[in-house]
Amino acid sequence: MKEVLEGSHAVSEAVRLARTKVISAYPITPQTHIVEALSEYCANGSMDAKFICVESEHSAMASCIGAASAGVRTFTASSSHGLALMHELLHWAAGARLPIVMAEVNRALGPGWNIWMDQSDSLSQRDTGWIQLYCETAQEVLDTTLQAYRLAEIVNLPVMVVLDAFFLSHTYEPVDIPDQASVDRFLPSFVPRITLDQQNPNAIGQMAPPAFYMEMRHSIQMAMQSVLEHFIDVEREFETVFGRTYGPITPFACDDAESIFVMAGTSASTCRQAVKTLRDKGHKVGVIKLKMFRPFPYQHIRKCLEQTKKVIVLDRNCSFGPGGIFAQELRAAMYASEQHPQIFSYISGLGGRDVTVDHFLEIFDRTEKADHPENESVWIGLNP
Amino acid sequence: MSKTSQETISGCIMSSKYPSTDYIMPGHVACPGCGAVIAMKFALQALGPKTILVIPACCWAVVAGVHPQTSLKMPVLHTAFATSGAAASGVRAALDMKGDTETTVVAWAGDGGTFDIGFQSLSGACERNENFLYVCYDNEAYMNTGVQRSSATPYGAQTTTTPKNAWKSHRKKNIIDAMAAHRIPYAATVNIAYPDDLMRKFRKAKEIQGTRFIHAYASCPTGWRIPSDKAVAISRLAVQTNLFPLYEVENGTDYTINYQGNRPVEEYLKIQGRFKHLTENDHAEIQEMVNEDWRILNGKAS
Numbered sequence: 302m303k304e305v306l307e308g309s310h311a312v313s314e315a316v317r318l319a320r321t322k323v324i325s326a327y328p329i330t331p332q333t334h335i336v337e338a339l340s341e342y343c344a345n346g347s348m349d350a351k352f353i354c355v356e357s358e359h360s361a362m363a364s365c366i367g368a369a370s371a372g373v374r375t376f377t378a379s380s381s382h383g384l385a386l387m388h389e390l391l392h393w394a395a396g397a398r399l400p401i402v403m404a405e406v407n408r409a410l411g412p413g414w415n416i417w418m419d420q421s422d423s424l425s426q427r428d429t430g431w432i433q434l435y436c437e438t439a440q441e442v443l444d445t446t447l448q449a450y451r452l453a454e455i456v457n458l459p460v461m462v463v464l465d466a467f468f469l470s471h472t473y474e475p476v477d478i479p480d481q482a483s484v485d486r487f488l489p490s491f492v493p494r495i496t497l498d499q500q501n502p503n504a505i506g507q508m509a510p511p512a513f514y515m516e517m518r519h520s521i522q523m524a525m526q527s528v529l530e531h532f533i534d535v536e537r538e539f540e541t542v543f544g545r546t547y548g549p550i551t552p553f554a555c556d557d558a559e560s561i562f563v564m565a566g567t568s569a570s571t572c573r574q575a576v577k578t579l580r581d582k583g584h585k586v587g588v589i590k591l592k593m594f595r596p597f598p599y600q601h602i603r604k605c606l607e608q609t610k611k612v613i614v615l616d617r618n619c620s621f622g623p624g625g626i627f628a629q630e631l632r633a634a635m636y637a638s639e640q641h642p643q644i645f646s647y648i649s650g651l652g653g654r655d656v657t658v659d660h661f662l663e664i665f666d667r668t669e670k671a672d673h674p675e676n677e678s679v680w681i682g683l684n685p
Numbered sequence: 686m687s688k689t690s691q692e693t694i695s696g697c698i699m700s701s702k703y704p705s706t707d708y709i710m711p712g713h714v715a716c717p718g719c720g721a722v723i724a725m726k727f728a729l730q731a732l733g734p735k736t737i738l739v740i741p742a743c744c745w746a747v748v749a750g751v752h753p754q755t756s757l758k759m760p761v762l763h764t765a766f767a768t769s770g771a772a773a774s775g776v777r778a779a780l781d782m783k784g785d786t787e788t789t790v791v792a793w794a795g796d797g798g799t800f801d802i803g804f805q806s807l808s809g810a811c812e813r814n815e816n817f818l819y820v821c822y823d824n825e826a827y828m829n830t831g832v833q834r835s836s837a838t839p840y841g842a843q844t845t846t847t848p849k850n851a852w853k854s855h856r857k858k859n860i861i862d863a864m865a866a867h868r869i870p871y872a873a874t875v876n877i878a879y880p881d882d883l884m885r886k887f888r889k890a891k892e893i894q895g896t897r898f899i900h901a902y903a904s905c906p907t908g909w910r911i912p913s914d915k916a917v918a919i920s921r922l923a924v925q926t927n928l929f930p931l932y933e934v935e936n937g938t939d940y941t942i943n944y945q946g947n948r949p950v951e952e953y954l955k956i957q958g959r960f961k962h963l964t965e966n967d968h969a970e971i972q973e974m975v976n977e978d979w980r981i982l983n984g985k986a987s
Contacts, residue, residue: 353813356805360770360774364778367772502758505763
């Protein structure tokens with residue numbers, strides 16, 4: 302059934318359809334609409350779940366960890382400072398191999414206080430052991446949240462479903478909301494790998510000395526390395542039931558492209574518009590939308606980029622010093638490739654500043670004229 | 686006249702009154718004379734097997750066993766330092782959703798994890814009146830990390846972060862008053878030297894719905910610099926000097942004092958290495974503080 306939904310509510314709908322049992326969250330703009338809707342569902346009985354109104358994001362993740370350890374499907378949502386406050390427990394959730402799903406609405410970190418779109422919050426959590434999936438449309442948000450539960454419960458790792466602040470979280474789009482029976486077919490009841498059980502008492506998350514710790518971490522790495530393969534299977538099953546698929550990356554006009562833009566999130570839509578304009582002028586240019594950031598889909602990226610000459614990366618984030626984070630990942634990905642396209646790194650759209658078609662045209666023009674990438678990421682759209 | 690109930694209080698263990706089942710296995714790695722282990726032993730005997738423990742970073746995070754062993758015959762969720770209240774809330778919520786209303790969820794945290802870093806999470810859980818039992822075993826400093834001061838460390842004590850003449854010059858936080866202010870259904874103090882009182886309170890707490898809080902005095906021979914065979918005797922003195930009164934608070938307002946002590950606090954202070962540096966004047970000052978706290982407590986119970 303198609304309905305016009307806010308991006309945030311696409312998450313809420315998916316969490317309801319997933320028959321999530323425990324939701325624990327703390328408010329932070331621009332994530333609040335997600336959990337407000339879920340509170341409503343719990344209150345009006347359209348969802349059979351317990352909503353814990355915790356006193357911080359740190360406690361939100363801690364209670365998800367408690368509930369998931371006791372063997373039920375859990376959910377939280379956060380943004381920016383809330384996610385940063387959770388940081389310790391993001392490590393804990395992944396280390397405990399708990400299939401927690403979180404919606405992360407990309408928002409800038411202060412100071413100065415800024416509630417708008419920026420990828421620095423989620424990308425700062427890249428080493429916590431969470432799978433990270435970036436979305437572009439409200440439909441993709443709903444679909445990815447359902448897939449996230451399936452994937453998390455196969456590999457026993459937590460998943461962050463990431464969506465742009467306001468551009469996606471507060472924008473209304475037509476969304477096909479699946480019926481419960483179809484979702485139940487795609488996402489069966491949760492069977493936990495290990496749970497707190499009096500019949501078989503065990504200690505979860507206890508002290509692990511040097512003789513054991515390294516193997517535990519290795520098992521997380523093995524699980525993470527298996528994610529891509531499982532994600533493809535999950536997407537295939539999803540497509541069978543719902544007829545939609547996205548892929549770990551979504552290439553557009555890349556087959557003969559001599560230059561390829563790469564980015565995540567809603568700016569991919571804007572970039573496709575710019576690519577159409579450039580194609581009309583005869584430029585061989587394409588765009589890859591990056592959905593999966595952790596684990597990084599190296600094979601897909603290499604296959605798509607190794608024939609091209611220039612890779613143009615747009616980062617709506619900055620690791621102060623090295624610059625754009627996606628650009629660093631792409632350099633690392635392409636280094637092991639036989640072919641080495643040049644990688645041009647651009648930073649724009651921080652703290653909610655618009656990234657327009659004109660910006661992409663400017664970026665393309667600048668890249669076309671350059672023989673080699675500059676050493677540092679180039680900032681686009683700075684005020685003079 | 687204060688409201689008191691002394692009839693069940695004795696410092697002796699009447700063997701017939703105690704269950705023979707033990708839920709702690711031999712070979713745990715606590716220090717000799719550890720009061721926190723004695724507290725856990727009696728607590729679990731009172732609570733019985735339908736219990737899930739949530740343990741944050743604290744001595745018990747180690748005592749409960751290093752992978753792949755466990756010293757407890759109960760499921761244990763180890764959780765991050767500041768999270769006991771929230772993690773226990775999550776476990777409770779999951780059990781409720783699974784239809785298990787019988788299991789008692791017990792958060793078992795030290796004083797650092799309760800008075801300090803875990804206080805926000807605990808306060809949040811109390812305000813929501815989460816249905817679990819929170820136990821703070823209080824050894825009055827960060828013992829697991831090597832005896833650093835906490836806000837449960839008493840006035841006058843030396844620790845590794847309040848060393849020598851810089852001994853702690855701030856009073857211990859009154860955690861029961863803080864809990865009572867949340868108007869939770871039950872808060873009580875217990876002491877390992879009074880096991881019958883301890884077990885009665887754990888059994889009582891088990892039957893109450895909502896957030897229950899037990900403040901368990903747990904002597905620490907290592908951190909307090911006392912002989913391990915004096916762990917219980919010194920604990921008893923804490924009650925008999927009114928330094929750690931045994932009392933209960935129902936619904937945040939209804940105070941019952943379980944024991945009236947009358948011994949001078951000096952007897953308690955003089956036999957512990959952590960208080961060795963204190964002068965007679967310091968003893969007198971601490972006696973005044975104890976008297977004042979005791980008057981306030983009796984006022985609440987009257």
